[in-house]
Amino acid sequence: MTQIPLSLIQRTAEELMAKAAIEIPEDYLDGLKRAAATEDGDLSSFVLKAMLENYEAAKQDRSAMCGDTGVPRWFVKLGNEARVEGGMVALEAALRRATAKATFDVPLRPNRVHPLWRTDHNNNVGIGAPEIEYGFEPGGCWIDLITVHKGGLFGTDYRMLFPSDGVQGIKRFYLDSLMAFGKRGLACQPAIIGIGLGGSKDICMSLGKRASVLRTVGSRNSDPRIAAMEEELKDLGNSIGMGAMGFVGKNMVIQCNIEVGYCHTGGMPMSVHAFCLSSRRAVARLYPDGRVEYRTDPDWFTDYQRRETVDWEPHKEAAE
Amino acid sequence: MSIREIRLSTTPTPEAITALRLGDIVYLDGLMYTAREGVYMRALEEQANIPMELPSESAANFHCSPAARINADGSFDMGAVTATASFRFAKWLPEWMAKTGAKLIIGKGGMTSKDYKDYFVPNGAVYLSTVGYGTGALLGRGVENVEAVHWNEELGLAQAMWVIRCKKMGPFIVASDMNGDCLFERENAKIAENIARVYEGTKPAVLKRYGESDDRSEEVI
Numbered sequence: 001m002t003q004i005p006l007s008l009i010q011r012t013a014e015e016l017m018a019k020a021a022i023e024i025p026e027d028y029l030d031g032l033k034r035a036a037a038t039e040d041g042d043l044s045s046f047v048l049k050a051m052l053e054n055y056e057a058a059k060q061d062r063s064a065m066c067g068d069t070g071v072p073r074w075f076v077k078l079g080n081e082a083r084v085e086g087g088m089v090a091l092e093a094a095l096r097r098a099t100a101k102a103t104f105d106v107p108l109r110p111n112r113v114h115p116l117w118r119t120d121h122n123n124n125v126g127i128g129a130p131e132i133e134y135g136f137e138p139g140g141c142w143i144d145l146i147t148v149h150k151g152g153l154f155g156t157d158y159r160m161l162f163p164s165d166g167v168q169g170i171k172r173f174y175l176d177s178l179m180a181f182g183k184r185g186l187a188c189q190p191a192i193i194g195i196g197l198g199g200s201k202d203i204c205m206s207l208g209k210r211a212s213v214l215r216t217v218g219s220r221n222s223d224p225r226i227a228a229m230e231e232e233l234k235d236l237g238n239s240i241g242m243g244a245m246g247f248v249g250k251n252m253v254i255q256c257n258i259e260v261g262y263c264h265t266g267g268m269p270m271s272v273h274a275f276c277l278s279s280r281r282a283v284a285r286l287y288p289d290g291r292v293e294y295r296t297d298p299d300w301f302t303d304y305q306r307r308e309t310v311d312w313e314p315h316k317e318a319a320e
Numbered sequence: 321m322s323i324r325e326i327r328l329s330t331t332p333t334p335e336a337i338t339a340l341r342l343g344d345i346v347y348l349d350g351l352m353y354t355a356r357e358g359v360y361m362r363a364l365e366e367q368a369n370i371p372m373e374l375p376s377e378s379a380a381n382f383h384c385s386p387a388a389r390i391n392a393d394g395s396f397d398m399g400a401v402t403a404t405a406s407f408r409f410a411k412w413l414p415e416w417m418a419k420t421g422a423k424l425i426i427g428k429g430g431m432t433s434k435d436y437k438d439y440f441v442p443n444g445a446v447y448l449s450t451v452g453y454g455t456g457a458l459l460g461r462g463v464e465n466v467e468a469v470h471w472n473e474e475l476g477l478a479q480a481m482w483v484i485r486c487k488k489m490g491p492f493i494v495a496s497d498m499n500g501d502c503l504f505e506r507e508n509a510k511i512a513e514n515i516a517r518v519y520e521g522t523k524p525a526v527l528k529r530y531g532e533s534d535d536r537s538e539e540v541i
Contacts, residue, residue: 058457066454067402107389120476172522184429241514
């Protein structure tokens with residue numbers, strides 16, 4: 001089995017760090033352009049126009065879109081047959097090196113500090129930073145490197161709801177999150193809103209985060225009833241009358257993505273996450289022969305990731 | 321309503337400040353410095369000497385950590401600059417203004433009208449908000465030069481005091497005025513009229529949390 005070269009992983013990871021910081025993903029850009037075309041609040045319109053100019057300026061100047069370049073993290077997906085030169089410990093070292101190097105080279109803001117001692121290594125690397133999370137996919141000798149630099153201390157919340165709260169309770173908590181963090185634009189909206197439903201507390205937060213950062217504008221949950229709820233919640237958020245920076249406007253939510261996981265029979269935990277106006281994500285697929293394919297859609301939530309049966313049934317995959 | 325665009329010095333005259341209206345778009349010229357919790361704590365709580373002549377060199381305090389680096393030869397490279405949320409700094413700002421004569425507080429999200437009335441207006445100061453948020457690349461184009469970085473060793477790159485020479489740096493939005501009025505509160509009040517309709521049919525969570533209020537016209541900051 002041919003291995004994916006370590007040098008290729010580090011080189012690609014550095015390139016992804018720069019792409020994420022500088023280039024706004026096309027799906028979000030198109031969504032924001034559609035929002036700008038419908039916006040009639042004078043201040044929110046001005047803000048959206050300024051943001052569109054800002055994306056252009058960032059690309060032309062090869063400068064980060066936003067001065068807060070977020071907290072870099074990695075999602076790594078491996079095809080089942082993928083092998084990495086030096087193994088997974090070497091891969092993690094390569095991702096940490098790429099994070100540190102790109103922080104200096106781009107430059108990115110060194111955002112990562114110790115929570116108590118505020119120690120800053122000036123390279124976005126430290127205890128637990130960058131996070132590296134893994135997923136696997138049946139078949140394939142490739143790996144996907146996905147980097148997300150989510151910004152924002154605001155716009156994210158968690159709540160333990162219960163079955164008796166129902167859909168109306170979900171709507172209430174969703175609206176509460178948008179209202180609380182939308183005022184003064186603390187959530188840097190209009191944004192992709194991710195909602196996690198189910199799982200345990202920590203997984204509920206992960207699901208919501210992944211829904212906001214690993215799914216694109218225009219994507220749909222594969223469960224048609226959840227997909228309908230995504231549309232409904234998007235429209236509900238945009239009916240508040242709040243726009244960019246919390247000014248009067250019609251555009252708060254560019255896309256609403258919901259991801260679910262099975263939870264305790266007594267509960268219905270829910271999390272809400274707002275990605276921001278600088279939705280920093282970049283993806284590359286690396287093959288053992290040295291090929292690298294860049295894209296902006298993480299394509300994380302495959303049928304395999306959302307499987308609910310005991311065994312994965314490969315014949316289903318083949319039929320598709 | 322047409323939006324006014326204004327060029328403003330970072331050492332503005334009282335007349336120039338009085339002339340600003342909520343929602344005006346401002347572009348800045350002159351020296352600006354970054355100061356946030358690290359600088360405030362060092363200057364105010366530890367009583368370290370501020371390494372600039374304030375406010376004669378600059379009366380513009382930016383709540384910002386830039387995406388920037390210090391090169392091996394001591395030169396600087398600054399890419400994007402974006403503000404951080406200001407409400408967290410209310411604890412230090414009255415003393416900071418008194419000590420430094422800051423007239424322009426620039427950041428994200430503004431402060432409350434109470435802050436404006438209590439110590440912005442008496443100090444002849446207004447609040448300018450960045451736009452977006454996150455027009456970091458546009459603001460970066462307004463950086464003519466990075467003049468100095470103070471307290472980098474003590475505070476790290478993100479909390480250090482960066483001194484920036486601005487040339488038509490913007491856009492910023494005027495978010496407070498000499499009446500102590502607050503642009504964001506004005507907008508909140510307009511949006512509040514619609515809240516009951518949007519919430520119609522939804523219901524409060526079965527399990528309450530400490531600190532909850534059912535009055536959605538309140539802010540959580």
